[in-house]
Amino acid sequence: MKFLLDTCIFLWFISGDRRLPAPLRELICDPTNEVFLSTVSIWESIVKHQLGKLPLPMPPAEYLPGQRKRHGISSLPLDEGSVVHLPDLPAFHRDPFDRMLICQAIQHRLTLVTTDRIICSYPVKTMPLD
Secondary structure, three states: OEEEEOHHHHHHHHHOOOOOOHHHHHHHHOOOOEEEEEHHHHHHHHHHHHOOOOOOOOOHHHHHHHHHHHOOOEEEOOOHHHHOOHHHOOOOOOOHHHHHHHHHHHHHOOEEEEOOOOHHHOOOOEEEOO
16 A cells, blocks of 8 residues: 655654554554655644744754655655645645645545544545544
C-alpha cells in the first residue's frame, strides 16, 4: 500500500509517542508499504517551531529530513498537479497545510494517515486513527 503521513503522525512516529497505535507503527515500518512525508509537513513543522508551538531536539530543517531518511520514508514534493485540486475541495477544513496534504493524496492516489476527522469528509482515501 501507499501512505501519506499527516504531520502529527510523522512526529508521533519519530518520537515514539504512545498515541500512535502499535499496528500503525508496524504498518509504517513494513518494507512492503510505500510511506511518504510531504514537504508541506516539513514546512508546517518549521512554521510551528518558529512560533514556539513545536519543540524539537534540533533545528527542524536538519532534524525532520534526517528523521525521514533514517526511517526510510520517502519525500513527496509539492507539485502543480496536486495544487490544481485545491479549488475543487469543499471548505470543510480551514488549515492550508491539511488542505494541501489532501490534494497530494488525491493526485498521487495515496491513503492519508491522519487523526483529523474533518479530513475524512473529503473525497480522499484515509486511514483514520480510532
